Amino acid sequence: MKFPDLAELAARNLREAVLRNSLTTLGIGVGVASLVALLSLGVGLQQLVNRSVARTGLFDTVSVRPRQSNPFRGGGGPRSRDASNSEPPRVLDDAARREISLLPNVIEVNPEIRFTAEAHVDPRSQLTLVAGMAPSSQSSGTLEGMTGRFFSGPGVEEAIIQGDLAKRLLDDGKAPESLLGREINLRFAQRQVLPAAPDPAQPGSAVEPDEEAMGFSIIPGERNFRIVGVIPASDSGGGPAGFNAAGIYLPLATAENLEVVQGSDLREVSRASTGEGRRYAALNVRASSPAAVAQIESAARGMGFAAFSLIDVTRNLRTFFAIFDLFLGIFGSLALAVASLGIINTLVMAILERRREIGVLKALGAADRDVRQLFFAEAGVMGLVGGVFGVLLGWGIGRAIHFGTAVYLRRQSLTPPNIWSVPWWLVLGAVVFAVLVSLASGIYPASRAARLDPVQALRYE
Amino acid sequence: MPKIRPESRGALCNSPLQPSRVTLRNMSVTEAHAAARAETNGVAIRTDRVSRHYQMGEALIRAVNQISLEVRTGELLALQGASGSGKSTLLSLIAGLDRPTSGAIYANGRDLAALSSEELAGYRNHTVGMVFQSFQLLPRMTLEENVELPLRLAEVPRNERPARVLQALKRVGLGGRARHRPAELSGGEQQRAAIARALINQPVILLADEPTGNLDSKTGEEIMNLLAEIHRPPSGPGCTLVLVTHERPLAERYADRIVTLSDGAIANEERRQ
Numbered sequence: 155m156k157f158p159d160l161a162e163l164a165a166r167n168l169r170e171a172v173l174r175n176s177l178t179t180l181g182i183g184v185g186v187a188s189l190v191a192l193l194s195l196g197v198g199l200q201q202l203v204n205r206s207v208a209r210t211g212l213f214d215t216v217s218v219r220p221r222q223s224n225p226f227r228g229g230g231g232p233r234s235r236d237a238s239n240s241e242p243p244r245v246l247d248d249a250a251r252r253e254i255s256l257l258p259n260v261i262e263v264n265p266e267i268r269f270t271a272e273a274h275v276d277p278r279s280q281l282t283l284v285a286g287m288a289p290s291s292q293s294s295g296t297l298e299g300m301t302g303r304f305f306s307g308p309g310v311e312e313a314i315i316q317g318d319l320a321k322r323l324l325d326d327g328k329a330p331e332s333l334l335g336r337e338i339n340l341r342f343a344q345r346q347v348l349p350a351a352p353d354p355a356q357p358g359s360a361v362e363p364d365e366e367a368m369g370f371s372i373i374p375g376e377r378n379f380r381i382v383g384v385i386p387a388s389d390s391g392g393g394p395a396g397f398n399a400a401g402i403y404l405p406l407a408t409a410e411n412l413e414v415v416q417g418s419d420l421r422e423v424s425r426a427s428t429g430e431g432r433r434y435a436a437l438n439v440r441a442s443s444p445a446a447v448a449q450i451e452s453a454a455r456g457m458g459f460a461a462f463s464l465i466d467v468t469r470n471l472r473t474f475f476a477i478f479d480l481f482l483g484i485f486g487s488l489a490l491a492v493a494s495l496g497i498i499n500t501l502v503m504a505i506l507e508r509r510r511e512i513g514v515l516k517a518l519g520a521a522d523r524d525v526r527q528l529f530f531a532e533a534g535v536m537g538l539v540g541g542v543f544g545v546l547l548g549w550g551i552g553r554a555i556h557f558g559t560a561v562y563l564r565r566q567s568l569t570p571p572n573i574w575s576v577p578w579w580l581v582l583g584a585v586v587f588a589v590l591v592s593l594a595s596g597i598y599p600a601s602r603a604a605r606l607d608p609v610q611a612l613r614y615e
Numbered sequence: 616m617p618k619i620r621p622e623s624r625g626a627l628c629n630s631p632l633q634p635s636r637v638t639l640r641n642m643s644v645t646e647a648h649a650a651a652r653a654e655t656n657g658v659a660i661r662t663d664r665v666s667r668h669y670q671m672g673e674a675l676i677r678a679v680n681q682i683s684l685e686v687r688t689g690e691l692l693a694l695q696g697a698s699g700s701g702k703s704t705l706l707s708l709i710a711g712l713d714r715p716t717s718g719a720i721y722a723n724g725r726d727l728a729a730l731s732s733e734e735l736a737g738y739r740n741h742t743v744g745m746v747f748q749s750f751q752l753l754p755r756m757t758l759e760e761n762v763e764l765p766l767r768l769a770e771v772p773r774n775e776r777p778a779r780v781l782q783a784l785k786r787v788g789l790g791g792r793a794r795h796r797p798a799e800l801s802g803g804e805q806q807r808a809a810i811a812r813a814l815i816n817q818p819v820i821l822l823a824d825e826p827t828g829n830l831d832s833k834t835g836e837e838i839m840n841l842l843a844e845i846h847r848p849p850s851g852p853g854c855t856l857v858l859v860t861h862e863r864p865l866a867e868r869y870a871d872r873i874v875t876l877s878d879g880a881i882a883n884e885e886r887r888q
Contacts (some may be wrong), residue, residue: 155767155768155770156767156770158773159767159770163767166755170755176847200856266818291679499794511753513751514751514753514764515764515768516712516736516739516766517710517712517739517745517747517751518739518740518745518765518768519736519738519739519740519741519765519768519769520736520740520768521732521733521736521737522732522733522736523733524736524768607713608713609707609712609713610711612712612747612751
């Protein structure tokens with residue numbers, strides 16, 4: 155029998171016992187709805203976490219640092235069996251930066267500039283972290299919700315301030331946005347490169363041998379910046395988060411030119427290592443896509459550096475959510491499993507009621523396959539209708555839970571996050587799953603109907 | 616004797632109502648019938664020591680026991696016998712609804728035992744038409760939907776079906792009742808609809824199991840006249856008709872041959888013409 159005839163007969167048969175079939179279909183719908191509602195909450199929570207992680211701006215970034223020295227090196231302590239570990243760690247200098255920038259799928263390599271400074275907006279001062287921000291951060295979504303604007307150029311003396319710091323610098327009750335356009339003064343520790351080593355042949359040199367080895371001295375530095383942007387306070391979930399979080403952001407080029415002392419400077423001095431040009435505490439390597447992060451990370455490690463990315467962290471997070479979603483899916487599917495028993499029951503009842511009809515069909519030339527397909531089609535139609543209905547119902551339940559949660563959180567003076575999401579794959583997957591479960595439920599009734607002896611069936615009254 | 620007035624002529628067993636696209640192994644129905652006739656040497660049905668036994672607990676029921684029978688092409692054979700003599704079981708075996716315990720059945724030159732379940736379904740759809748005592752119309756469907764069922768199973772194109780269904784219904788005098796459901800018809804009308812359904816795929820063999828059993832004598836006679844006309848139409852080829860009936864006068868009046876069964880075996884054979 156051709157598919158249109160099959161579908162027509164199946165639909166006709168379903169219409170004949172409309173109440174029973176509707177209740178069975180409703181059962182499937184409720185099963186699918188519970189599945190969709192639970193998974194939409196699971197997906198929503200996962201997206202909420204992903205958004206928070208994405209705000210760190212490190213999803214497509216690899217942080218490359220020099221390897222830590224072996225603390226047991228020298229002094230007769232235990233030595234690593236790996237011969238390479240006994241060599242001094244490679245210096246992260248300009249040569250290394252160039253080498254990394256030539257790796258495949260690398261779109262930019264920026265030095266990580268982070269330092270502690272005292273921020274002063276008359277009359278208050280606060281100690282805070284200051285970070286250099288690359289121009290690409292403007293489009294990465296980490297500044298979502300920012301009031302004001304991004305830096306007008308790469309080397310300008312402008313700053314973007316985090317809402318929490320702004321609140322602390324302002325008098326109580328004033329909005330952080332009131333800092334826009336005002337000057338902020340930063341005080342920090344600055345490197346001052348020492349003059350070139352004097353010729354030992356020349357007597358009366360002012361530089362001692364120890365100072366020469368260090369290569370710079372530390373002096374207090376101070377600079378004013380105009381505040382051009384205010385990132386929402388952390389309780390609103392705004393601005394870069396995690397390792398990228400800072401109180402004040404400066405254009406990267408400006409931050410580089412400040413010649414601030416970073417923690418790594420002292421470490422490098424103590425190592426007395428050599429390198430070409432400037433040395434960096436860390437380089438932030440941006441990949442063309444998150445998929446390329448692992449490959450860059452591995453290449454950087456191969457070059458002798460330590461490399462870290464949020465892929466490492468999110469791998470565990472993804473595993474957690476995969477298991478979480480699996481459990482939600484299992485609980486959601488329980489209702490569908492019960493509904494599938496309803497399909498079996500309905501179709502077995504249909505066989506008993508339509509025994510004679512099956513006999514007639516066979517007498518008229520229906521093959522076992524035709525009868526089996528007819529019952530499969532009926533199960534499939536119930537699954538399809540139930541699936542579509544279930545998705546709509548699940549969507550409604552999810553919306554209701556989301557709405558209820560939002561009302562509750564607002565009453566607690568909290569900003570309600572979006573914890574509910576129904577992606578297209580969930581809609582499609584739920585309908586397909588409902589049809590597959592229904593077809594699986596139809597296997598036994600369909601094969602039983604197909605096996606029916608037509609002679610016995612025609613005698614049945 | 617009241618007689619059905621057919622609304623059109625020629626819509627009989629294997630005389631196509633109109634050119635058909637239904638094919639059997641790439642042949643049209645009429646070509647297939649002609650080829651089969653040539654192949655079978657004038658024998659439409661042959662049973663060779665065919666038996667059908669049932670095990671009921673400890674007892675072995677020999678419903679049909681070693682029956683050898685030949686039905687000539689175009690013959691009207693009446694199977695007679697008391698209730699439980701095996702005539703309906705034999706008819707089910709010939710119809711391909713059941714398989715024999717032993718022996719062989721050849722219908723239209725084909726050994727039914729050699730056919731797969733799928734092929735046997737095709738045989739029931741294309742080669743034989745069945746008429747039952749209790750009509751066996753599907754009560755939820757209208758007459759035209761009932762008559763259309765074999766066409767659906769034969770995968771006849773949808774656009775061809777309405778004309779063929781209407782012509783078949785007109786042929787049995789029910790052209791105006793196409794949209795009616797079986798419950799809205801008399802017994803005689805329901806049986807005529809069942810005959811239209813049996814003939815819709817132009818079978819070469821028509822099997823009727825007590826077609827007048829549920830009808831009063833007057834209506835039964837109408838149905839028998841219709842079957843006789845289908846079996847031997849005024850023009851064109853007819854079909855082979857095997858009629859199971861317990862009404863001796865009807866068998867005597869219409870059959871070419873009467874075979875009487877008793878305890879699953881042939882007890883008597885009587886040629887009428």
